[in-house]
Amino acid sequence: MAQSRRDFLKGTAWMGVAAMAAGSFAKDGVAAATGAPMHGFAVPPIPVIRIGFIGIGSRGTAAVHRIAQIPGCQITAICDINPARLEAARNWLKERGLPPAKEYGKTEDDWKRLCDTEDVDVIYSATPRPLHCPINVYAMDHGKHVMQEVPGVFNLDECWQTVEAAERNRRHCMMLENCAYGEYEMLAFNLVNKGMLGEIIQAEVGYSHDQRSLQYNPHDGVFWRIERHKTHHGNYYPTHGLVPAGKCMNINRGDRFDYLVSMETKSASFELYGRENFPEGDWRHTAKMVRGDVNVSLIRTVGGRTVQLTHNVCTPRPYSRGGVLMGTKGIFRAYPEYRVGFETKVGDGAAHSYFDAEKAERIREEYKHPFWKVAGEIAKKVGGHGGMDFIMDLRWVYCLQNGLPLDTNVYDLATYSSIVELSEKSVNSRSSAIDFPDYTRGGWKTAKPFVVDEIDISKFRFDNLAKDKDAQTV
Numbered sequence: 001m002a003q004s005r006r007d008f009l010k011g012t013a014w015m016g017v018a019a020m021a022a023g024s025f026a027k028d029g030v031a032a033a034t035g036a037p038m039h040g041f042a043v044p045p046i047p048v049i050r051i052g053f054i055g056i057g058s059r060g061t062a063a064v065h066r067i068a069q070i071p072g073c074q075i076t077a078i079c080d081i082n083p084a085r086l087e088a089a090r091n092w093l094k095e096r097g098l099p100p101a102k103e104y105g106k107t108e109d110d111w112k113r114l115c116d117t118e119d120v121d122v123i124y125s126a127t128p129r130p131l132h133c134p135i136n137v138y139a140m141d142h143g144k145h146v147m148q149e150v151p152g153v154f155n156l157d158e159c160w161q162t163v164e165a166a167e168r169n170r171r172h173c174m175m176l177e178n179c180a181y182g183e184y185e186m187l188a189f190n191l192v193n194k195g196m197l198g199e200i201i202q203a204e205v206g207y208s209h210d211q212r213s214l215q216y217n218p219h220d221g222v223f224w225r226i227e228r229h230k231t232h233h234g235n236y237y238p239t240h241g242l243v244p245a246g247k248c249m250n251i252n253r254g255d256r257f258d259y260l261v262s263m264e265t266k267s268a269s270f271e272l273y274g275r276e277n278f279p280e281g282d283w284r285h286t287a288k289m290v291r292g293d294v295n296v297s298l299i300r301t302v303g304g305r306t307v308q309l310t311h312n313v314c315t316p317r318p319y320s321r322g323g324v325l326m327g328t329k330g331i332f333r334a335y336p337e338y339r340v341g342f343e344t345k346v347g348d349g350a351a352h353s354y355f356d357a358e359k360a361e362r363i364r365e366e367y368k369h370p371f372w373k374v375a376g377e378i379a380k381k382v383g384g385h386g387g388m389d390f391i392m393d394l395r396w397v398y399c400l401q402n403g404l405p406l407d408t409n410v411y412d413l414a415t416y417s418s419i420v421e422l423s424e425k426s427v428n429s430r431s432s433a434i435d436f437p438d439y440t441r442g443g444w445k446t447a448k449p450f451v452v453d454e455i456d457i458s459k460f461r462f463d464n465l466a467k468d469k470d471a472q473t474v
């Protein structure tokens, strides 16, 4: 990130004060502020939220279907370069008697016209990853809040660009990390918040999902996922397991990621799959990958916690996000094998083995997160990764409709997305330690910790809810 751009943006009185308050001046990994800090940022209530969707493939289409069912949301615009996607969305809205949305997508950058329009408050972006940063910046520069799919951006320069755009425009830019809203992840957070697991000191999380078929046979025939494997080392999809764990460690709110080391296996599984499943002459038969099969990073926080983060999308194995949290008083293990155990008196040995399934089930009911208590049934009906996608959407809508800060902010988006480049740098330097930038510029020291919040479901009028099979997502 060129210093000159920040230097150019320096200079207003409030910005100097903000930078001083945050103890932040340009030095390694800590850049001068370019706008007011975004911790705790909220905008006045937006009772009816007008949403423009960019990218209505698998994720975007499912999001249209979910959000159309949330009272107080209007889908005013949709954009996709694939006309079949636009047609399907148009028909879906029509069949349900919903107003038509303006359509965009005639050219690769027609999404800009959508961002220019006056009748959109929020851009919901579910595009291929190279478009995330350009959309974040352009949309915020044109006064829109952004909900961006994961990972929010792809390298450190894009992280800074997105942070600076949010700060200078005073707009939300939230990463749509749905797994932070999973039933088990929220149960874990509730237990942590109540002190049942003590202080969390280590997490074992990640994303292990056999995507050989998906990556070699993509929807719409566009191979954007596999491209990264062909050209780069590192963990390019770090957020699903990590964000929920980071929440339990109050990352950017009392603690922060300090540095990571990353190591990778050789590449073997994609190549074997290609040889065995595609004929000679097909590029997949002889495709070579730069990225190794399994990338493992170890992150250490300033507060002395560690996270083991795995990324593996090509060995034959069941799906897992790890979901192990270890605290000073107990242990939690999430889907696919939920278990929990904690000591009621330090050292009583009660967590030596996990609670049996029956007891763990009782804990699950007793400590269910308030969101899941009030909206779990509706969420499961609407669908989307077992309901977590809907809980996520319900929550940001609720926050915007009620003028509340969003659960995560642009610094979180940047911090978690940084791992894409940091892990690559570490692998490329024999696993040496690489520092995280402090996007908060010291603000993490005073930012309020995460709390267990509520949704007042009565503020929504769910009288017209229909389960839609299309709302199920990949």
Ligand SMILES: NC(=O)c1ccc[n+]([C@@H]2O[C@H](COP(=O)([O-])OP(=O)(O)OC[C@H]3O[C@@H](n4cnc5c(N)ncnc54)[C@H](O)[C@@H]3O)[C@@H](O)[C@H]2O)c1
Binding pocket: 054, 055, 056, 057, 058, 059, 060, 079, 080, 081, 082, 085, 105, 107, 108, 109, 110, 111, 126, 127, 128, 129, 131, 149, 150, 151, 176, 177, 178, 219, 220, 474
């Ligand atoms: N949170 C999750 O659980 C989850 C799951 C899968 C994917 N994702 C993320 O969601 C995003 C989209 O993934 P997907 O699986 O829906 O991909 P997809 O390929 O199914 O959909 C992408 C859509 O974007 C459209 N598009 C491409 N270029 C465009 C442009 N210039 N303007 C407008 N539209 C354009 C494509 O036509 C396509 O319809 C990715 O960032 C991915 O990382 C998140």
